Amino acid sequence: MINKIRMNKVASYKKEAILETDKKINLIYGLNGTGKSTISDYLYSPTESCYGDCTIEGLESTEEILVYNQHFVGDYFYERDSIPGVFTMSKTNSMAQKAMEQSEAIIKLVSKIVVEEEHKKQSITKCLEKLKDNILDEVWMIRRKYTGGDHVLEYCFEGVKKSKLALYHHLIETTALNDDLDTTISELKRQIEQLQGEDHTCEHIPELEFPAGVYETSEIFSKVIVGNKDSSVAKVIDKLQNSDWVSAGMAYIDTSEDESLCPFCQEKTLTKTLIDSIRQYFDETYQEDLDVIGELYRGYKEGYEQLPRLDVYTKDPFAKPYEAELKAIYMKLVRVVRDNIYQIKRKQNSPGTVVTIEATDLIIREFNDCLGKINQDIYKYNEKIRNKKEELEKLKNKFWQVLQREYDSTLREYEKCKEEENEKYQTCEKRIKACLRQKEEELEKIKRYKAQMSNISEAVENINNTLLEIGIDSFKIEKYSEENALYQLVRGEEENIFESLSEGEKMVISFLYFLEVCKGVNATGKTNKIIIIDDPISSLSHVFIFNIGRLIRNEFLQTEKYEQVFILTHSLYFFYELTNLNHEQSREIQKLFRIKKTGGTSQIGEMSYEEVQNDYHSYWSIIKDKDSPPALIANCMRNIIEYFFDFVEKQDFKSIFNSKELKDSNKYQSFNRYMNRESPSKGQIIFDAKEFDYESYMEAFQLVFEVKGYEKHFKQMMK
Numbered sequence: 001m002i003n004k005i006r007m008n009k010v011a012s013y014k015k016e017a018i019l020e021t022d023k024k025i026n027l028i029y030g031l032n033g034t035g036k037s038t039i040s041d042y043l044y045s046p047t048e049s050c051y052g053d054c055t056i057e058g059l060e061s062t063e064e065i066l067v068y069n070q071h072f073v074g075d076y077f078y079e080r081d082s083i084p085g086v087f088t089m090s091k092t093n094s095m096a097q098k099a100m101e102q103s104e105a106i107i108k109l110v111s112k113i114v115v116e117e118e119h120k121k122q123s124i125t126k127c128l129e130k131l132k133d134n135i136l137d138e139v140w141m142i143r144r145k146y147t148g149g150d151h152v153l154e155y156c157f158e159g160v161k162k163s164k165l166a167l168y169h170h171l172i173e174t175t176a177l178n179d180d181l182d183t184t185i186s187e188l189k190r191q192i193e194q195l196q197g198e199d200h201t202c203e204h205i206p207e208l209e210f211p212a213g214v215y216e217t218s219e220i221f222s223k224v225i226v227g228n229k230d231s232s233v234a235k236v237i238d239k240l241q242n243s244d245w246v247s248a249g250m251a252y253i254d255t256s257e258d259e260s261l262c263p264f265c266q267e268k269t270l271t272k273t274l275i276d277s278i279r280q281y282f283d284e285t286y287q288e289d290l291d292v293i294g295e296l297y298r299g300y301k302e303g304y305e306q307l308p309r310l311d312v313y314t315k316d317p318f319a320k321p322y323e324a325e326l327k328a329i330y331m332k333l334v335r336v337v338r339d340n341i342y343q344i345k346r347k348q349n350s351p352g353t354v355v356t357i358e359a360t361d362l363i364i365r366e367f368n369d370c371l372g373k374i375n376q377d378i379y380k381y382n383e384k385i386r387n388k389k390e391e392l393e394k395l396k397n398k399f400w401q402v403l404q405r406e407y408d409s410t411l412r413e414y415e416k417c418k419e420e421e422n423e424k425y426q427t428c429e430k431r432i433k434a435c436l437r438q439k440e441e442e443l444e445k446i447k448r449y450k451a452q453m454s455n456i457s458e459a460v461e462n463i464n465n466t467l468l469e470i471g472i473d474s475f476k477i478e479k480y481s482e483e484n485a486l487y488q489l490v491r492g493e494e495e496n497i498f499e500s501l502s503e504g505e506k507m508v509i510s511f512l513y514f515l516e517v518c519k520g521v522n523a524t525g526k527t528n529k530i531i532i533i534d535d536p537i538s539s540l541s542h543v544f545i546f547n548i549g550r551l552i553r554n555e556f557l558q559t560e561k562y563e564q565v566f567i568l569t570h571s572l573y574f575f576y577e578l579t580n581l582n583h584e585q586s587r588e589i590q591k592l593f594r595i596k597k598t599g600g601t602s603q604i605g606e607m608s609y610e611e612v613q614n615d616y617h618s619y620w621s622i623i624k625d626k627d628s629p630p631a632l633i634a635n636c637m638r639n640i641i642e643y644f645f646d647f648v649e650k651q652d653f654k655s656i657f658n659s660k661e662l663k664d665s666n667k668y669q670s671f672n673r674y675m676n677r678e679s680p681s682k683g684q685i686i687f688d689a690k691e692f693d694y695e696s697y698m699e700a701f702q703l704v705f706e707v708k709g710y711e712k713h714f715k716q717m718m719k
Contacts, residue, residue, distance in 0.1 A: 001530070001563055002530060003020065004020045004057040005020075005054075006056075006057075007035070009053040009054075010042070011038040012033075012600065012601060013038060013601070017604045019593060024589050024590075026565065026566045027591070029568075029570075029592070029593070030570060033597065034595045036534060036569075036570070037069060037070070037535075038602070040568060043065055043067050044071045044072065063529070068514040070534075073507075099445065099449050103446050104442075104446070106438065107439050110442075111435075114439075117432045117435070121429070124424050131414060131418055134414075135411070136165060139164070139167055139171055140164045142407075143157055143160075152189050152192055153399065156396045156399050170400065172404075174401055188399050192392065192395050192399075195391055202316075202378050205319070210303060210307060212300045213303070215357075216357045216360065220289060220293060220296070221343070221347055221357050223354075225290070225351030293344065293348045297345055304341060310327060314327065318378050322373060326367065329367040333360060333367065336363060462515075462516055463477060463509065466551070511551075529561070529562050530563050530566075533552065533566070535569050535570055537549075537571055552578065593607055594607040620717045623636050624718060630692035631692075634692060657676055661703055661707055662700065670697075671696065671697050672700075702714055
């Protein structure tokens with residue numbers, strides 16, 4: 001049994017407040033906002049962190065606290081958002097139902113994500129198809145470019161010229177071209193054309209020969225050729241140092257006369273004796289050297305004239321790649337030979353002059369080396385001719401290697417874009433798989449929750465019976481779904497009337513289920529139950545208040561089923577209904593408490609039976625005090641009228657203000673407006689204190705009773 005409840009540092013309990021009791025039945029009264037619900041909330045969830053400074057004393061391990069308050073209604077009495085008017089009862093079922101709805105919401109969300117991701121996949125697939133079509137079209141241009149026309153490269157497209165995809169795959173599967181191999185499509189086409197056009201081998205190009213080149217090494221070119229030193233004119237000629245000039249002049253001397261004309265001074269100064277001396281100077285040895293030089297000149301010149309023309313070598317098709325190189329070497333050879341001819345001629349004309357003859361053997365060798373490269377190509381070609389099929393296949397492979405190199409950047413860009421799109425696609429796939437896994441998990445959870453849901457058919461039957469017992473036969477509870485333990489309220493033939501029920505009717509249903517919970521057996525084995533009931537008559541009409549009061553009295557106050565009972569209420573009328581009329585007896589089993597809020601802090605104190613009076617009398621005591629707050633006075637007036645005429649006299653509340661005396665007077669318009677607003681229980685009343693005039697309100701209030709014939713009652717209550 002609970003003997004002490006300490007509330008501290010939570011909500012309006014800013015200072016410590018203690019409820020201490022040794023009684024089985026404890027009735028607690030307090031106006032709304034004083035802190036009643038904070039006590040019931042604490043007893044409902046005492047382990048929450050906000051109640052760290054609150055304590056309960058006297059509670060035994062075998063005792064179970066059962067609390068009826070708004071948390072109980074939320075946990076046990078749960079209406080599905082997705083199916084208006086359909087609800088479940090019991091905490092287990094309510095929690096399972098909430099969990100199932102959460103799982104259903106997750107399933108709905110992941111299903112939406114799956115649809116979105118599938119749409120993304122479709123977009124990505126279209127993008128991939130477009131990328132593929134573009135690359136296939138671009139690669140297909142190879143076929144258009146290199147087939148047709150002369151058909152030289154036609155054979156390279158065997159097996160791929162009818163399919164874009166086959167051509168594309170052939171290109172990307174081609175081994176990359178060796179960087180050291182420098183060739184072009186044009187060069188490959190030329191080589192293929194050669195192989196396709198010829199079936200016989202080609203002759204090698206003969207080397208260049210220049211037999212006259214042997215003359216270039218003659219020693220005579222470095223020899224100074226002079227006349228006979230024993231001649232009488234030798235000293236004179238040597239002194240002149242121009243024997244070539246003298247020798248040349250001899251051709252112009254006339255020897256028929258005794259004195260001849262000098263070819264240099266044009267005087268007859270040359271005698272036969274002098275001429276003989278000069279001739280003696282140019283003796284036989286001198287003449288032999290001149291003859292040698294002459295022979296060398298003629299032979300070298302003839303060798304040059306017999307030198308093969310350049311086109312003899314460049315006209316060969318294999319020489320075309322080397323044409324410039326051959327021409328340069330050949331022109332160099334010609335230039336050297338011509339210069340050598342000039343030098344030999346110079347030597348012939350001036351035997352005494354030393355001339356330099358440049359050797360041509362290195363130039364000939366360089367030219368022949370170039371011919372050697374051409375002949376090597378001819379040799380390779382001849383080998384290709386002998387292995388034509390294999391060589392054409394090699395050229396075909398090179399053709400595709402060159403194309404693969406040319407299209408490398410295009411293919412790489414396509415592969416990059418394709419990889420990016422495939423990554424997006426895989427991301428979508430992963431999300432879809434994750435969502436489908438989560439969907440399966442949530443479906444499994446729903447399956448488990450359904451298995452956990454308890455059958456409360458007996459409780460529902462008891463509630464329906466109790467509704468009849470307390471005079472409610474306008475609606476009842478029926479099953480909506482056996483599988484999901486869902487129920488609905490039915491009024492006659494009309495289903496799903498939950499929204500048409502008043503707040504009071506809904507509260508009756510939840511409280512009746514609380515009664516069933518209290519009657520049940522605790523699964524933990526706890527045998528003694530402590531009952532906490534927080535304001536069960538909120539929003540109830542006076543008929544329901546009476547019935548609920550009777551149920552509480554019969555089930556909780558007049559039985560030995562429960563260890564202890566705490567009832568909290570804001571209604572003095574209800575509070576009074578629950579007190580034991582035998583005050584002597586009640587003091588043995590009941591204890592009364594009042595919760596007040598002073599200075600914003602809640603306080604708990606004991607209350608005597610003499611202090612108890614019902615709400616109706618309390619309202620009259622308030623309106624008699626003109627110093628009470630205007631809003632409180634106006635609200636109490638309205639509650640008195642509503643209670644007396646609606647509950648006691650069964651008159652329609654609105655019809656009370658249709659009398660001519662109230663409607664036609666401007667003086668009472670503020671009073672009429674306030675009284676005819678919605679019930680305070682259903683929303684906040686907006687009251688303007690500036691419109692309130694105590695005297696005019698009291699006149700109108702009195703007039704209500706006089707017009708309806710209850711002037712005597714008014715005067716009795718105002719005493």
